[in-house]
Every structure is written in structure tokens, then in C-alpha cells.
Amino acid sequence: AQSVSQHNHHVILSEAASLELGCNYSYGGTVNLFWYVQYPGQHLQLLLKYFSGDPLVKGIKGFEAEFIKSKFSFNLRKPSVQWSDTAEYFCAVNLDSNYQLIWGAGTKLIIKP
Amino acid sequence: EAGVTQFPSHSVIEKGQTVTLRCDPISGHDNLYWYRRVMGKEIKFLLHFVKESKQDESGMPNNRFLAERTGGTYSTLKVQPAELEDSGVYFCASSQVGRPIGPFFGQGTRLTVV
Numbered sequence: 623a624q625s626v627s628q629h630n631h632h633v634i635l636s637e638a639a640s641l642e643l644g645c646n647y648s649y650g651g652t653v654n655l656f657w658y659v660q661y662p663g664q665h666l667q668l669l670l671k672y673f674s675g676d677p678l679v680k681g682i683k684g685f686e687a688e689f690i691k692s693k694f695s696f697n698l699r700k701p702s703v704q705w706s707d708t709a710e711y712f713c714a715v716n717l718d719s720n721y722q723l724i725w726g727a728g729t730k731l732i733i734k735p
Numbered sequence: 736e737a738g739v740t741q742f743p744s745h746s747v748i749e750k751g752q753t754v755t756l757r758c759d760p761i762s763g764h765d766n767l768y769w770y771r772r773v774m775g776k777e778i779k780f781l782l783h784f785v786k787e788s789k790q791d792e793s794g795m796p797n798n799r800f801l802a803e804r805t806g807g808t809y810s811t812l813k814v815q816p817a818e819l820e821d822s823g824v825y826f827c828a829s830s831q832v833g834r835p836i837g838p839f840f841g842q843g844t845r846l847t848v849v
Binding site (some may be wrong): 656658667712714724725 | 738739766768770776777778779780783790791793794826828830837838839840841842843
């Protein structure tokens with residue numbers, strides 16, 4: 623069965639540190655890739671998405687992700703995190719033209735001020 | 736523009752009772768999805784409506800769950816009778832037809848069955 627793996631369930635960083643959250647998926651066909659974020663008490667919000675084209679995708683709030691097809695990966699990065707980035711981050715995939723999203727388990731990110 | 740809204744935000748019910756969750760999608764979004772996150776696990780797909788039609792209900796756990804979308808606007812998800820393992824956060828999302836990408840999510844309903 624298709625699956626999405628997020629390598630870290632909890633990450634703690636200090637402000638200004640660089641961030642990379644790993645995401646790998648298991649599916650050999652065409653995929654659309656997403657990163658969502660859920661800030662405390664808020665709804666899930668789309669950070670960025672990849673469908674085709676440039677594998678380096680830029681999203682909101684200074685986040686970016688790189689699709690590496692050979693590694694089945696879509697890692698999320700931010701060069702310098704802020705306290706306000708404290709949230710839970712989810713990687714998700716949909717396969718071919720299927721509308722259903724398959725989710726990773728989420729990574730809780732805590733930024734120490 | 737109003738986002739996806741869900742009601743209630745929290746619900747605590749006893750095992751065996753019935754609960755109905757409601758989702759109002761973004762106006763004009765014909766795609767409506769329900770997802771669920773059980774504590775500590777990943778978010779799982781439940782079902783997908785296109786307007787009032789169930790396009791895919793492969794993720795519905797069992798026949799205690801019934802989703803409807805009469806008139807193709809808001810949707811309800813009823814759990815009857817509720818069991819302890821139904822506890823979790825139920826998310827609703829919507830998107831435009833032809834854009835099966837980046838659906839917009841509501842804030843979720845946290846259901847606790849005791």
C-alpha cells in the first residue's frame with residue numbers, strides 16, 4: 623500500500639536555526655506533493671505544493687521544498703526559523719489524478735525563543 | 736472569503752450515543768472531503784463528495800458512519816452508535832472541481848467518546 627513517511631515526530635530548534643523536515647513516499651507513479659501546517663488552535667493550512675515543473679518549490683512564510691524523484695522525497699526547508707513557526711507539519715501525497723490525500727504522521731516543531 | 740467551517744469544534748459523548756458533525760465548504764467548491772485523525776496516528780481519508788454524489792467512500796471505517804451532502808452544499812457526518820475508537824479529530828476540506836489539489840481545510844471537530 624502507498625504510504626508517506628515523516629522521519630521525525632518531534633523537532634526542537636532554537637530561533638534562527640535552519641530547518642529540514644524529511645518526507646518520503648512509496649509510489650512509483652505520478653504524484654502531487656503537499657506540505658500542510660497546523661498552528662496551535664488553527665486549521666490545517668497549505669504551505670506549498672508540487673505538481674510538475676521546477677522541483678524546488680517555494681511556499682509561504684519563507685518555506686521551500688525540493689522534490690527529488692529518484693529518492694521519492696519531498697523535504698521541507700527553511701533557512702532561519704522563528705518562534706512563530708512552532709506548529710505541526712504534515713507531508714501529504716495524492717496519486718495520479720486521485721483526489722484522496724495520503725498523509726504522513728506529522729512532525730511537531732517547537733522553536734525555543 | 737469565508738473558509739471551510741466545521742461545527743461543533745468539540746464534542747464529548749458517551750459510547751452508544753449518536754453524534755452529527757457538520758461541514759460548510761467554501762462557496763462554489765463542489766469537492767468536499769472528510770478526513771480523520773485518531774490520536775497519535777496519521778490523518779486518514781474517509782470520503783469524497785462531488786456536489787451531492789459520493790465519489791469515493793473507501794475510507795469509511797464501517798456502517799456506523801453515514802455521510803450526506805444534500806443539495807451539494809454543506810455535509811454532515813453521523814456516527815451511530817459511537818464507539819471509543821471513534822475518538823479523534825474529524826477534518827473537512829473542500830476544493831474546486833478540476834483542481835484536485837491543495838484542498839482547503841476546516842479547523843476540525845474533536846470528538847471524544849467516553
